[in-house]
Structure formats: structure tokens, C-alpha cells
Amino acid sequence: MRTNLLRTAAAAALAFLLTGCAGDTSSAVRPETAGGVSRATRSEPMGDVSRATRPGPAGGVSSKIASVRGSRITVYGAKEGARTRTITSPNDYGVTRVFLVERDEGKWLQVLLPIRPNGSKGWIKAADVTLAETAHRVEIDRGAFGFTVYDGDRAVRTGRVATGEAGTPTPPGRYFLTELVRPVDQDGAYGAYAFGLSGFSPVLRSFAGGPGQLAIHGTNKPSAIGTRASHGCVRVSDDDITWMAKNLAIGTPVVVRG
Structure with missing residues (x-):
């Protein structure tokens, strides 16, 4: 879930962004001043669109x-x-x-x-x-618990996902990546990175002070991948979310099907 990072500590904001995706936010972030970061923690916004601009693919899908x-x-x-x-x-x-x-x-x-x-x-x-x-897009198949990243009409990355539980489902639809956050604790519930999505939970109008924003993030419980395990967010392996963080620009479209 998300709250206003401009008015609160980054630690709280990250917890609000992702609370409900995992069951416990206690290990999500912690105060840290190392590394020259001016905010309360190193829960850093990292994404931009600078890597998005390039010629479109041969198939013209962009x-x-x-x-x-x-x-x-x-x-x-x-x-x-x-x-x-x-x-x-x-x-x-x-x-x-x-x-x-x-x-x-x-x-x-x-x-x-x-x-x-x-x-x-x-x-x-x-x-x-x-x-x-950008020529990239992410397609998530809820029924098959899988994702595919496309570069134009060519699949460049596939993997497994965990989705929302029956009472708090991951809603199908067309979204886009809104921000990239790196949690302080790389071994915590949200894994190595978390992308915010432009969509919201259809059930949780608010949660722990945030508006119920969806996310794609890593996990420290890879055994849950391939199941309905979250409050609406999409979990992927740390290897997969790290690849996405290195290759996908903010604004990249995400389609959830099934």
C-alpha cells in the first residue's frame, strides 16, 4: 500500500505500499543513514524512463x-x-x-x-x-501463476508468480509501473525490489493508512510462488524482480489476465 512519502518517513511509506501483499511488514524497512541518503531510510525510489527511449522492435509493438x-x-x-x-x-x-x-x-x-x-x-x-x-510489456496469467516479459513480440523473460488470495484477489486489467523501490532488508518479505502498479485492490479501499495500491515485488518465501498467497500484489522470485528492476522502465505496461 502507499502513503505520502513527502510527508512521512520512507520506512512507513514502503510499509503502506506493500502492507497486505505479505502478512508481516515488520522486516520491510528500518532506519538507516549510510550511503549518503538524505531520507530516514534507504528505501530508495530508483526507477525512471531514461532507459525507455529506443527504436521500436521489428514487429512494431511499443x-x-x-x-x-x-x-x-x-x-x-x-x-x-x-x-x-x-x-x-x-x-x-x-x-x-x-x-x-x-x-x-x-x-x-x-x-x-x-x-x-x-x-x-x-x-x-x-x-x-x-x-x-518502450518495447517492453509484462503479461501476468493469474490462472497459470506465470508471467512473461515481452520485447516487442518476442518473449525475453518468463517465470512464476504468487497472486492474491480468494478474499483479496489480484484484479485483472491493464496497468503500468509507477515507481521502483529497493527495500532496506534484501532478505525481507518484499525481496530485493518492489514496483508500484497504477492499480488498486478491489477489496481493500484502505489498509494500514494507505490506499490499497497494488505492486509487483520479490519475496523471502519462494515456496509460496505458484499459489494464491497475497492480499492482491504479485510476488515473483528475487531473481526475476532483480532482472525486471534492471531492464524495465517506469511506465512499462502490465497486463493481468485470467
């Missing part, structure tokens, strides 16, 4: 990522329509706010929004963002 230029952006219900909300940047983790572009119509972009209900879309002005492109 997605556009819009990064907000200023400190806030206006979202409209329709092109030239009334404004519906203002979203600030950076996000709660100090990461530049990004959106996954669904339609590019020149001066206007329809984007997927990181808000409830899942799948919400809005229009933003192209002049308010910087565009990048």
Missing part, C-alpha cells in the same frame, strides 16, 4: 510513456473539455509522475491514470509532458 514536465498536470475528461482533476509530480515516492499513453492525437494524449477505479483514463496536453517509448 508503448509511449508520458513524463510530466512541471510540478502538476491537468487532466481533462475530453479533448478541449472540462478539467476533471489536477495530479501532482513527483509522486509520493519522489519519482517523476508518468502515464501510459493509450492514444496519441498530436496536441492531446489519452492516458491511463493511476487512480480508482482501475482502468480510468483521461486526456492531457502533449505540451505538458515529455514522451518516451
Whole structure:
């Protein structure tokens, strides 16, 4: 789950992001000042879109990522329509706010929004963002407990996942990566890394002070992979989440099926 990192300690924010994904948050983070980090802990936001921009694959399968230029952006219900909300940047983790572009119509972009209900879309002005492109996407099959990372139309990484329990399921849908966090305790419940997702639990409107945000993260209980074990988040092996952290940009699309 997530809370406002700009107003609270990073340790608490990471716990709020991921509380409910694992049963215990006590080992998630701890205060640490080593390494020159100015915040309370080294639960560091790490992702950006700098590695996203490159030529599209031969198959032409790619997605556009819009990064907000200023400190806030206006979202409209329709092109030239009334404004519906203002979203600030950076996000709660100090990461530049990004959106996954669904339609590019020149001066206007329809984007997927990181808000409830899942799948919400809005229009933003192209002049308010910087565009990048990624050929990567992540597909998660809930029924098969598996994931595949594609580079264009080519599978480049596959693995197993754990998903939400029956009472707190991982909701199907189209999402995107919103931030990358490295927990202090690499052997803790959330493993080596955690990616925030743009979606939210359909059951947990709030949990431990956070809004019920979903995530993809590592685990210190690999035996649970291949089962329904979480409160909605997707767990993968530490090897897999480390590969994702090194190769996937913030904004990369994630599709949950099944």
C-alpha cells in the first residue's frame, strides 16, 4: 500500500505500499543513514524512463510513456473539455509522475491514470509532458501463476508468480509501473525490489493508512510462488524482480489476465 512519502518517513511509506501483499511488514524497512541518503531510510525510489527511449522492435509493438514536465498536470475528461482533476509530480515516492499513453492525437494524449477505479483514463496536453517509448510489456496469467516479459513480440523473460488470495484477489486489467523501490532488508518479505502498479485492490479501499495500491515485488518465501498467497500484489522470485528492476522502465505496461 502507499502513503505520502513527502510527508512521512520512507520506512512507513514502503510499509503502506506493500502492507497486505505479505502478512508481516515488520522486516520491510528500518532506519538507516549510510550511503549518503538524505531520507530516514534507504528505501530508495530508483526507477525512471531514461532507459525507455529506443527504436521500436521489428514487429512494431511499443508503448509511449508520458513524463510530466512541471510540478502538476491537468487532466481533462475530453479533448478541449472540462478539467476533471489536477495530479501532482513527483509522486509520493519522489519519482517523476508518468502515464501510459493509450492514444496519441498530436496536441492531446489519452492516458491511463493511476487512480480508482482501475482502468480510468483521461486526456492531457502533449505540451505538458515529455514522451518516451518502450518495447517492453509484462503479461501476468493469474490462472497459470506465470508471467512473461515481452520485447516487442518476442518473449525475453518468463517465470512464476504468487497472486492474491480468494478474499483479496489480484484484479485483472491493464496497468503500468509507477515507481521502483529497493527495500532496506534484501532478505525481507518484499525481496530485493518492489514496483508500484497504477492499480488498486478491489477489496481493500484502505489498509494500514494507505490506499490499497497494488505492486509487483520479490519475496523471502519462494515456496509460496505458484499459489494464491497475497492480499492482491504479485510476488515473483528475487531473481526475476532483480532482472525486471534492471531492464524495465517506469511506465512499462502490465497486463493481468485470467
